[in-house]
Amino acid sequence: MEKPVLYNSNREFEHQQWKGEIAFWKEELKxxxxxxSEFITRWGDKEVLDRIGDYQKQFIFHGGVIEDLLEALEQQEVFIMAQSDAGKLKKDTELVKKHKAFRNRMETQREIYAELKKDVFRFLENNL
Structure with a gap:
């Protein structure tokens, strides 16, 4: 069985894409x-305020997930640099597995976060 190979240019490109996406998410969450917060000051309906509070908590949670993703990505890059210096990079199947696992984490976060945004926009459209 042939060992999986992760070409540096592909990995680096994907890492840059992920970093950009994470940076965008951080700004979007702000x-x-x-x-x-602006809506909270304008609306007095308790049910609406409670729902807004729930969304704020979810955004705080996603902010933490995003920070965790960024930290994991940075750790992966440090590991890759160390492996690259040692000349072990191309045949490291563990690195390929980690990269694919991280890709899955990004895809999952992307889907969950997109669903949350849709829900928030529907709520705002219907209530505010």
Whole structure:
């Protein structure tokens, strides 16, 4: 059985894509939190305020997930640099597994976060 190979240019490209996506999410979360805070000052309906509070908590949670993803990505890059210096990079099947696992984490976060945003926009459309 042939060992999987992860070409540096592909990995680096994907890492850059992920970093950009994570940076975008961080900025987007700031915007959502600002907008939700503005709505809290305008609306007095307890049910609406409770729901806004729930969304704020979910955004805080996603902020933590995003920070964890960024930290894991940075750790992976440090590991890759060490392996690259030692000349072991191309045949490291563990690295390929970690990269694929991280890709799955990003895809999962992307889906969950997109669903949350849709839910928030529907709520705002219907209530505010």
């Amino acid at each position: 915007s959502f939190n600002i907008k939700l």
